[in-house]
Amino acid sequence: MSDLSNLPTPALILDRDRLESNLERMAQKATRLGVSLRPHIKTHKSIEIAERQRALGASGITVSTLHEAKMFAAHGFDDITWAFPLILSRVEEVAELASRIRLRVVVDSVEALAALENLDTPLHVWLKIDCGYHRAGVDPQSSRATELAMRISQSSMLTFDGILTHSGHAYRPGSPAARLAVAEQERDVMTELADGLRSAGIEVPAVSIGSTPAMAVIEDLTGVDEIRPGNYALYDYTQVELCSCRISDCAVTVLTSVVSRGAAHSVVDAGALALSKDSGPEQEHGTIFGRFFYDYENGGVSEDVLLTSLSQEHGIVNKAAPVGTKFRILPNHSCLTVAQFDEYIVVEGDQVVDRWRVHRGRS
Numbered sequence: 001m002s003d004l005s006n007l008p009t010p011a012l013i014l015d016r017d018r019l020e021s022n023l024e025r026m027a028q029k030a031t032r033l034g035v036s037l038r039p040h041i042k043t044h045k046s047i048e049i050a051e052r053q054r055a056l057g058a059s060g061i062t063v064s065t066l067h068e069a070k071m072f073a074a075h076g077f078d079d080i081t082w083a084f085p086l087i088l089s090r091v092e093e094v095a096e097l098a099s100r101i102r103l104r105v106v107v108d109s110v111e112a113l114a115a116l117e118n119l120d121t122p123l124h125v126w127l128k129i130d131c132g133y134h135r136a137g138v139d140p141q142s143s144r145a146t147e148l149a150m151r152i153s154q155s156s157m158l159t160f161d162g163i164l165t166h167s168g169h170a171y172r173p174g175s176p177a178a179r180l181a182v183a184e185q186e187r188d189v190m191t192e193l194a195d196g197l198r199s200a201g202i203e204v205p206a207v208s209i210g211s212t213p214a215m216a217v218i219e220d221l222t223g224v225d226e227i228r229p230g231n232y233a234l235y236d237y238t239q240v241e242l243c244s245c246r247i248s249d250c251a252v253t254v255l256t257s258v259v260s261r262g263a264a265h266s267v268v269d270a271g272a273l274a275l276s277k278d279s280g281p282e283q284e285h286g287t288i289f290g291r292f293f294y295d296y297e298n299g300g301v302s303e304d305v306l307l308t309s310l311s312q313e314h315g316i317v318n319k320a321a322p323v324g325t326k327f328r329i330l331p332n333h334s335c336l337t338v339a340q341f342d343e344y345i346v347v348e349g350d351q352v353v354d355r356w357r358v359h360r361g362r363s
């Protein structure tokens, strides 16, 4: 086995000890708060990581694409929530997969529900609720929420799994108190809606919520049955800025080399197709696309040496450094960074101990 110093770059490096601590901490939190954990695997797209999450008690997994659902089903995951508004052009594939595993789909429209009813296939269905993020989901105050829940629960082919939401607005800049308010709002909107639906005679089997920043701050999940955080497995610089974790919890880095040196800048082999163009949290110096570690063990990242721009394969560093210098970059958004690579190089300390495939794709 080799060590980090002689790996070809760019490479996606996964720190196994940090991953393990992150997985254990969230599993323990779910147990402490009395909820099941159904991790979102879109962050890591790794069978090995999902197997570890399952061994630590995950009740099933969440995916964002049908490709992920198919890949993980092919590796023995048989209880999968596709937490994305149903894509009508893919319902035949949904039916096929649902004949092999317990596939749970998400709807927030009459059109999607009608497409499922027309399939005439038994399916598990969540009703997606907008808890304040305003991306997708039914307004919990609207009569549509009750009408759709009633229609799913009365269907002979569909099984109503309950109501599901995602607190993506926990990512907006603000204080930890503001994030706690978002997390509490997510919980309260959902438990109040569940109570309202139950009073209208609709059985609501479960309430499913979750994002990593909300789960980092919430300590009371009374009335909630399931949480679906994903990013917590790996974390990233955005989560550090949101106080969800410390830099020394971040489990993925991109190993890169200086390939060209100018008078006052250098170029590394980590561009947008290694890191993504996620601009991360707002910064006073303008957009920074990744942080360079000077002390990986203790979570030290440079405030002076910065990745200031990206093109497809080039990353521009604001300081001159000798060609061949290697850096470890902390990405702004680990989910998008991982999706640029075919495999993780798994390390313990500086030693490479394994290689795990990233199941990315669009089929």
Ligand SMILES: Cc1ncc(COP(=O)(O)O)c(C=O)c1O
Pocket (backbone or CB within 6 Å): 040, 043, 062, 083, 084, 165, 166, 210, 211, 212, 213, 228, 229, 230, 231, 232
């Ligand atoms: C529907 C849904 N559930 C759960 C998650 C997980 O959130 P996070 O990545 O903050 O843990 C996401 C992330 O985008 C999501 O879209």
